[in-house]
Amino acid sequence: MPKSGSNYAQPSGDGHFGQYGGRFVAETLMHALDELQAVYEEAGSDPKFEAEFNHYLANFVGRPTPLYFAERLTETLGGPRIYLKREDLNHTGAHKVNNCIGQALIAKRMGKPRIIAETGAGQHGVATATVAARFGMTCQVYMGVEDIHRQALNVYRMKLLGAEVIPVHSGSKTLKDALNEALRDWVTNVDDTHYIIGSVAGPHPYPALVRDFQSVIGREARAQCLEAEGRLPDTLVACVGGGSNAMGLFYPFIDDPEIRMVGVEAAGLGLATGRHAAPLNDGAVGVLHGNRTYLMQDDDGQILETHSISAGLDYPGVGPEHSLLKDIGRAEYDAVTDDAALDAFRLLNRTEGIMPALESSHAVAWVVQRAAELERGQVVIVNLSGRGDKDIHTVSELDGIEL
Amino acid sequence: MSRIGPTLARLRDARRTALVPFITAGDPSVEATVPALHALVGGGADLLELGVPFSDPEADGPAIQAASERALANGVTLRQVLELVADFRARDTATPVILMGYLNSILAMGESDFVERAAAAGVDGFIVVNLPPEEAGTLRTAMSARNMDLIFLAAPTTTDERLELIDGVASGFIYHVALKGITGADHIAVSPVAANVARLRRKTRLPVLVGFGIKNGAMARAVAEHADGVVVGAALVSRMGEMAGRAGDIPAMLSGAVGEIRRALDA
Numbered sequence: 041m042p043k044s045g046s047n048y049a050q051p052s053g054d055g056h057f058g059q060y061g062g063r064f065v066a067e068t069l070m071h072a073l074d075e076l077q078a079v080y081e082e083a084g085s086d087p088k089f090e091a092e093f094n095h096y097l098a099n100f101v102g103r104p105t106p107l108y109f110a111e112r113l114t115e116t117l118g119g120p121r122i123y124l125k126r127e128d129l130n131h132t133g134a135h136k137v138n139n140c141i142g143q144a145l146i147a148k149r150m151g152k153p154r155i156i157a158e159t160g161a162g163q164h165g166v167a168t169a170t171v172a173a174r175f176g177m178t179c180q181v182y183m184g185v186e187d188i189h190r191q192a193l194n195v196y197r198m199k200l201l202g203a204e205v206i207p208v209h210s211g212s213k214t215l216k217d218a219l220n221e222a223l224r225d226w227v228t229n230v231d232d233t234h235y236i237i238g239s240v241a242g243p244h245p246y247p248a249l250v251r252d253f254q255s256v257i258g259r260e261a262r263a264q265c266l267e268a269e270g271r272l273p274d275t276l277v278a279c280v281g282g283g284s285n286a287m288g289l290f291y292p293f294i295d296d297p298e299i300r301m302v303g304v305e306a307a308g309l310g311l312a313t314g315r316h317a318a319p320l321n322d323g324a325v326g327v328l329h330g331n332r333t334y335l336m337q338d339d340d341g342q343i344l345e346t347h348s349i350s351a352g353l354d355y356p357g358v359g360p361e362h363s364l365l366k367d368i369g370r371a372e373y374d375a376v377t378d379d380a381a382l383d384a385f386r387l388l389n390r391t392e393g394i395m396p397a398l399e400s401s402h403a404v405a406w407v408v409q410r411a412a413e414l415e416r417g418q419v420v421i422v423n424l425s426g427r428g429d430k431d432i433h434t435v436s437e438l439d440g441i442e443l
Numbered sequence: 444m445s446r447i448g449p450t451l452a453r454l455r456d457a458r459r460t461a462l463v464p465f466i467t468a469g470d471p472s473v474e475a476t477v478p479a480l481h482a483l484v485g486g487g488a489d490l491l492e493l494g495v496p497f498s499d500p501e502a503d504g505p506a507i508q509a510a511s512e513r514a515l516a517n518g519v520t521l522r523q524v525l526e527l528v529a530d531f532r533a534r535d536t537a538t539p540v541i542l543m544g545y546l547n548s549i550l551a552m553g554e555s556d557f558v559e560r561a562a563a564a565g566v567d568g569f570i571v572v573n574l575p576p577e578e579a580g581t582l583r584t585a586m587s588a589r590n591m592d593l594i595f596l597a598a599p600t601t602t603d604e605r606l607e608l609i610d611g612v613a614s615g616f617i618y619h620v621a622l623k624g625i626t627g628a629d630h631i632a633v634s635p636v637a638a639n640v641a642r643l644r645r646k647t648r649l650p651v652l653v654g655f656g657i658k659n660g661a662m663a664r665a666v667a668e669h670a671d672g673v674v675v676g677a678a679l680v681s682r683m684g685e686m687a688g689r690a691g692d693i694p695a696m697l698s699g700a701v702g703e704i705r706r707a708l709d710a
Contacts, residue, residue: 054577062577062578063575063577063578064546064573064574064575064578065573065575066501066502066572066573066596066598066620067575067595067596067597067598067600067601067605067609067620068596068598068599068600068601068620068623068624069600070575070598070600070601070605071600071601071602071605072600210508210512211498211499211512216499217499219501220499220500220501223501223502224501224502224503224504224624224625227502227623227624227625228623228624228625228628229623230600230623231623324551325550326547326550326551327545327546327547327550327573328499328547329499329501330573335547337547337551338551339520339551340520340521340522340548340551340552341497341521341547341548341549341550341551341552342497342498342515343498343499343547
């Protein structure tokens with residue numbers, strides 16, 4: 041759903057965002073990707089598809105989500121006026137479900153009765169399991185055993201929703217390995233299976249398709265900001281793992297060059313330690329999981345193990361469109377550490393009564409760190425991409441409390 | 444020029460099916476690879492496929508994933524893989540060597556640097572699993588300029604339209620993936636392979652080699668009725684994986700295993 045008359049027309053017809061993106065997969069999947077693209081394009085020009093998508097967003101997901109003025113956080117920081125886009129209030133607790141509804145409708149249109157997905161934090165897995173239950177599709181979710189341990193609550197939620205969670209023991213046993221395993225499943229069962237990729241990553245058309253489904257976030261935020269402030273925001277802030285919540289917020293503002301867009305990666309234990317998940321800050325261009333993008337890799341092109349306290353950001357790549365936005369300078373990408381994200385997590389609990397996901401806490405942390413530099417009274421929208429209930433065990437363990 | 448085309452032409456004239464074993468470079472040790480390659484040739488291999496280990500081998504099944512992990516644990520890099528090929532060439536200048544791996548290994552070295560080093564080492568071709576024709580432009584041109592073949596895959600899901608696209612860029616041979624799946628997957632059924640190879644032959648004059656799921660002599664023989672050659676990988680690699688601590692026995696095992704398939708093909 042690119043805007044007509046936009047100066048920014050990405051990706052190209054063959055799925056490239058500048059030098060990034062593309063379609064780097066085994067031949068077996070090429071036809072399925074062609075088919076997905078064709079069905080998606082056809083759906084995009086069908087008003088009935090849009091109406092159905094909007095129907096489920098309104099009545100099943102609970103959209104629009106509020107653009108909430110964080111009054112006490114604003115007072116505490118004493119700088120910019122901070123608004124939170126409350127994606128945490130979506131059904132299933134994060135922005136992931138927007139994309140899952142869209143892709144489930146696409147799968148239905150393609151007549152594919154089986155859904156697979158990869159998940160890191162489990163938010164995308166839960167959202168996928170939820171839509172699969174709603175549309176009567178069988179669902180298997182690949183998840184690294186490391187993440188299964190970190191996110192036991194979401195694992196159990198997926199099981200209750202009727203999905204099978206398949207533990208992935210290969211490699212670093214986290215999100216990237218779950219993605220490898222999902223690709224192996226898809227290549228084997230491509231006839232009856234649709235793979236719901238959860239981020240703006242993967243081979244074309246996924247980065248564009250997921251962005252388009254997620255851009256409901258930015259469209260709502262734009263209208264809500266105009267209503268609340270009588271003008272557009274000055275700065276947008278979102279965390280970036282694969283980068284779908286950030287793309288969803290940024291995209292409808294991309295033609296407004298005066299609006300600053302900030303993606304916040306996971307600096308983990310610190311960029312200098314190498315123990316992080318910040319390829320846009322400290323990575324090199326390569327090809328992984330179907331697209332060309334910035335990656336964390338060694339000199340031989342082997343993908344490095346990443347570290348973040350947040351399972352959802354613990355990924356060595358990033359959506360190819362972010363790589364382009366970085367290179368052309370339309371967006372900037374910073375990184376905050378585990379510790380800063382944890383502090384922001386606690387701060388938002390106490391000042392606003394809102395428990396953010398550790399992923400989203402990275403975006404909050406950036407504003408906390410930069411509030412003093414930001415002009416007083418400028419309007420900042422932070423994408424609160426998910427809620428933090430799933431992270432209580434991680435945080436309580438750090439506090440030495442056994443739940 | 445690449446040894447692949449002439450080798451396959453000679454085999455076709457002799458009505459002999461090309462036998463192409465696959466092992467992963469650096470598995471189970473860096474020192475084991477060159478003797479293993481010679482043993483494969485001694486057992487009856489016509490061409491060799493040498494896997495370049497990658498951290499995220501998304502098209503490979505458990506056997507080759509494990510082989511990759513063992514090789515990476517030995518610290519094997521693409522630069523070293525090319526050195527191993529050069530070592531192999533000291534004693535064998537005839538047998539084509541085809542690398543198989545993932546694009547990021549090449550990109551990290553740099554496309555032109557890779558092409559120069561590979562040509563100098565005596566590499567004949569590269570099967571880049573995650574590089575479809577649409578994205579292959581610059582690498583294909585650079586390899587072709589140094590007389591190496593970029594080998595493309597065709598799958599059961601590949602449409603006739605795509606087969607034409609693949610034929611338009613392919614050289615050496617076309618690697619037909621026998622099944623929808625990953626390397627070392629379940630046993631394959633011969634009749635769909637026959638139908639898909641026939642469909643492919645209507646679009647290409649290049650030799651067609653079949654791989655993925657061929658585990659033993661009987662299966663190789665059945666597939667050989669329809670193909671110019673067969674690739675056997677995971678079955679060999681998993682046997683190598685079981686021989687930890689007995690690395691000295693690997694060459695004999697490999698030449699024995701390849702010999703069994705050779706006899707089945709020639710019977």
